[in-house]
Amino acid sequence: MSALLSAHGVCFNRGGRQILDSISLSVEPSEVVTLIGPNGSGKTSLLRILLGLEQADAGRVARRPGLTVGYVPQRLTVEPTLPMTVLRFLSLPHRVSRAAAREALEETGVAHLERAQVHALSGGEFQRVLLARALLRRPDILVLDEPAQGIDFSGQLDLYQLIDRIRRQRGCSVLLVSHDLHLVMAATDRVICLNRHVCCSGEPEAVSRHPEYLALFGPRAAQALAIYHHDHDHHHDIAGEPVPLAGQTENGPATADQASREDRQV
Structure with missing residues (x-):
């Protein structure tokens, strides 16, 4: 099999309610796939089924033989009354050397x-x-369930840039759950929009224009993504606002004096 991880016609029910309906997807080597969808759309349930933590009611899941997964769950609570250092935490449930733990912490910027x-x-x-x-598992695929939840906007951007850097340096695949296509758009290869079934999938820009995506997230979502939907005859400032390139103004080509001033600013 070429895919590292795949689902074929997966269905899942709980408490008389259908959570997932005929889900099919795959993650290829070195690919970043992002699952998006509203709350209650089945994203976390699908991840748990793909990882073998839940059993599907129908369909099948295939994993490449010997596949190693690094999993970051949506929620993990450590009892505050239990003294535990970061090094000790990294050694659970399997003991690791301090050198290996420190290397992983350095890679994620918190040594x-x-x-x-x-x-x-x-x-x-x-x-x-x-x-x-x-990362201590040296995974073939990182599975991340809402990794930026509870982090401020600046921290979210930094975290997604870190994930992208890890993917490029290690060559591993990433399967990521996120509410915010706007934040992950630049770093993901493929988006799957989920609402109990696969509403649409493909490259981020195509998904952001799909009628079912717009029906789920509304026209404001498309407006927020609009900066990606046109030829880049400009760059963006730190707030994401378009700034004309040298030789351009917002209304067309710059005058010679304007272009000269912009060149000096750059």
Whole structure:
């Protein structure tokens, strides 16, 4: 099989309610696939089925033989009354060397926290520690369930850039759940929009224009993504606003004096 991980016609029911209906998807080597969808659309249930943590009621899941998965769950609570350093946390359930743990923490940018108490970490710090823990498995695929949940916007951008850098350096695949296509759009190869069934899938820009995506997230979602939908005759400032390139103004080509001023600014 070429795919690392795939689902074929997966159905899942709980409490008399259909959670997933005939889901089929695959993740190829070195590919980043993002699952998006509203709350209650079945994203986490699908991840758990793909990982073998839940059993589908119908359909099948295939994993490449010997596949190694690094999993970062949506929620993981560490009892605050239980003293546990980051190094100790990384050694659960399997003991790892301090050198290996520190290497993983350095890769995720939090090596300075190795002796910190886990319960004292911020949301962003804890997500990076969880990511380091997943990397200790040297995974073929990283499975991340809402990794940026509870992190401020700046921290979310940093985290997604880190995930993209890890993917490129390690050559691993990534299967990511996110509510926000806008944030992950630049780094993902393929998007699957889920609402109990696969509403649409494909490249991010195509999905963002699909009628079912618009029906789920509304026209404001498409407007938020509009900066990606045209020829880039400009760049964007730190707030994401378009800024004309040298030789251009917002209304067309710049005058010689305007172009000269912009060249000096650049």
